[in-house]
Amino acid sequence: MNGIISLASITYKEGIRNRALFGIFIMALLAFALTVILTSLFMRDIVRVAASLSLTTIAFSGLLMVIFIGTNLVAKDIDKRTIYMVISRPISRAEYIVGKFLGLCLLIIVSIMFLGIVSSIPVLIAGQTYHNPQSIFSWGIYFTALVFIALKLMLIAGVIIFWSSITSTSFISLILTISVYIIGSTNEVVKGFLDMKMEGVTISPLTSAIIKFVYYIFPNLSAFDLKVQAANGLSVSVGYIAWTLAYWLIYTAIIVSAGALVMERREFP
Amino acid sequence: MILMAGYALVFPSFEKSRYPVKEAQARGLILPPPVVKLLALEFKTITADFLFARASQYYGGKSFRPGVWTKSDYVWLYNNLLVTTELDPYFQDPYYFGNAIFTWGAGAINDADVLLEKGMIARTWDWQLPFFLGFNKFYFLHDTKGGADDLLIAAKRPGAWVGLPMLAARLYSNAGRTENAIDFLEIFSRNENNAKIKVNYEIRLDALRRILDIEKAVSRYKLKMKKLPKDIHALVKSGILAEIPKDPYGGQFYLDKDGSVKTTSKLVPLRPITTNDSGINAGNR
Numbered sequence: 001m002n003g004i005i006s007l008a009s010i011t012y013k014e015g016i017r018n019r020a021l022f023g024i025f026i027m028a029l030l031a032f033a034l035t036v037i038l039t040s041l042f043m044r045d046i047v048r049v050a051a052s053l054s055l056t057t058i059a060f061s062g063l064l065m066v067i068f069i070g071t072n073l074v075a076k077d078i079d080k081r082t083i084y085m086v087i088s089r090p091i092s093r094a095e096y097i098v099g100k101f102l103g104l105c106l107l108i109i110v111s112i113m114f115l116g117i118v119s120s121i122p123v124l125i126a127g128q129t130y131h132n133p134q135s136i137f138s139w140g141i142y143f144t145a146l147v148f149i150a151l152k153l154m155l156i157a158g159v160i161i162f163w164s165s166i167t168s169t170s171f172i173s174l175i176l177t178i179s180v181y182i183i184g185s186t187n188e189v190v191k192g193f194l195d196m197k198m199e200g201v202t203i204s205p206l207t208s209a210i211i212k213f214v215y216y217i218f219p220n221l222s223a224f225d226l227k228v229q230a231a232n233g234l235s236v237s238v239g240y241i242a243w244t245l246a247y248w249l250i251y252t253a254i255i256v257s258a259g260a261l262v263m264e265r266r267e268f269p
Numbered sequence: 270m271i272l273m274a275g276y277a278l279v280f281p282s283f284e285k286s287r288y289p290v291k292e293a294q295a296r297g298l299i300l301p302p303p304v305v306k307l308l309a310l311e312f313k314t315i316t317a318d319f320l321f322a323r324a325s326q327y328y329g330g331k332s333f334r335p336g337v338w339t340k341s342d343y344v345w346l347y348n349n350l351l352v353t354t355e356l357d358p359y360f361q362d363p364y365y366f367g368n369a370i371f372t373w374g375a376g377a378i379n380d381a382d383v384l385l386e387k388g389m390i391a392r393t394w395d396w397q398l399p400f401f402l403g404f405n406k407f408y409f410l411h412d413t414k415g416g417a418d419d420l421l422i423a424a425k426r427p428g429a430w431v432g433l434p435m436l437a438a439r440l441y442s443n444a445g446r447t448e449n450a451i452d453f454l455e456i457f458s459r460n461e462n463n464a465k466i467k468v469n470y471e472i473r474l475d476a477l478r479r480i481l482d483i484e485k486a487v488s489r490y491k492l493k494m495k496k497l498p499k500d501i502h503a504l505v506k507s508g509i510l511a512e513i514p515k516d517p518y519g520g521q522f523y524l525d526k527d528g529s530v531k532t533t534s535k536l537v538p539l540r541p542i543t544t545n546d547s548g549i550n551a552g553n554r
Contacts (some may be wrong), residue, residue: 043366232357
């Protein structure tokens with residue numbers, strides 16, 4: 001257990017000191033500043049636009065951070081053969097995987113908290129510039145959406161861990177993770193097309209089977225996207241939050257465990 | 270140094286050669302909503318922001334003059350707003366913008382109404398959408414009962430103006446059209462915080478009040494002379510109207526064959542108007 005904690009803290013420190021993270025933060029801060037200027041292009045729903053741009057900035061920076069820094073932190077050990085130093089220590093390979101994952105999670109939580117707090121500034125400014133009586137914006141759902149962005153990034157971190165345990169080059173796990181992200185963000189929409197049963201369009205049983213397979217196997221990342229709700233101040237039911245949390249917990253546990261299992265059986269040349 | 274000079278030399282020609290290309294791309298492609306939804310990944314709200322900003326900038330770029338606008342411009346704007354509201358059906362601006370540009374002057378009331386009805390379903394807390402719809406039905410489509418029904422829907426929503434049920438009752442009783450339109454627009458104006466849009470409402474109100482004055486003069490003429498006035502100048506000659514009011518939109522008021530008051534501007538600015546034209550600053554409104 002101590003091994004996991006110290007490995008997690010090493011991973012976190014290595015991540016937070018990464019120059020790329022600094023660059024991503026600078027980009028996010030510039031985007032927040034730009035948000036204030038861009039909202040002047042809109043007529044009434046200015047708070048909604050500010051919230052939409054701020055949350056998009058966080059989601060995008062978070063994605064860059066997890067995908068580039070995350071793959072770097074995990075796959076680098078195998079890529080550069082530094083893993084031999086780790087596996088010669090009294091720490092099991094499963095513990096190594098869990099430690100890396102928790103370190104990444106900590107990095108995500110700290111970064112999203114920082115960006116989340118800063119992101120409220122453009123939204124506050126937008127609220128001051130124009131009073132819109134038809135707006136029902138609420139901070140509660142705004143911060144719920146931020147939590148969901150963090151959850152989604154942690155799930156993607158799990159995916160990175162999984163691919164890194166299988167492949168031996170960080171570039172391949174990067175490509176595979178991006179693929180999972182794109183599939184995970186669209187599989188619900190594609191399944192929706194299938195369910196709509198458009199007139200005059202016949203879908204072959206094979207295509208239909210593939211779509212269903214992809215829908216159930218790949219993570220449904222759309223479930224963690226509450227930007228529309230947060231920007232417009234719509235409420236989200238407790239049931240939705242609870243079930244999505246349960247889904248997240250089980251999916252992430254499965255993918256990290258799968259990574260640990262593969263790692264246990266892996267032969268290092 | 271030579272390279273820098275070369276850059277400075279090439280850049281103006283390069284920029285000039287881009288103009289026709291940029292012109293052709295100004296409106297930009299609109300993909301079908303399902304495709305946009307798929308491609309937007311998790312960035313649906315910002316895509317909606319972008320599409321709406323593109324539409325409103327394009328609209329603002331082509332200043333609003335009759336003749337400059339072609340049907341394809343409206344089709345493009347309409348499709349753009351449809352995709353925007355598909356990505357984020359709760360976004361307020363596309364509905365209000367669509368209602369503003371498709372009604373007066375454009376005459377695409379049905380397009381405006383499709384958007385408003387879509388917005389009404391998503392934005393269940395927004396009383397202004399059914400209110401706008403009610404006005405369109407009453408004023409443009411001459412469906413007074415349908416308009417009154419929508420006003421009652423608006424009246425039930427939070428924050429709705431308290432006078433709405435009264436206005437609906439007046440519509441049900443088929444009172445004067447112009448007077449009701451003035452009542453409607455006063456509510457539009459009262460609930461508008463955007464100073465620029467408020468000025469537009471005030472100009473329109475001013476025009477409608479002048480039309481109402483002429484309409485009243487026509488009724489008095491009919492009562493007095495037992496016939497319709499030959500033209501608008503007959504009202505002045507008979508001493509009922511001191512002078513023919515000026516159309517704040519730059520057109521000329523005239524009387525149709527049935528005695529109804531019309532204007533050559535069709536209540537759309539014939540030239541960029543300033544607030545002085547309508548004299549609305551004089552009354553310190």
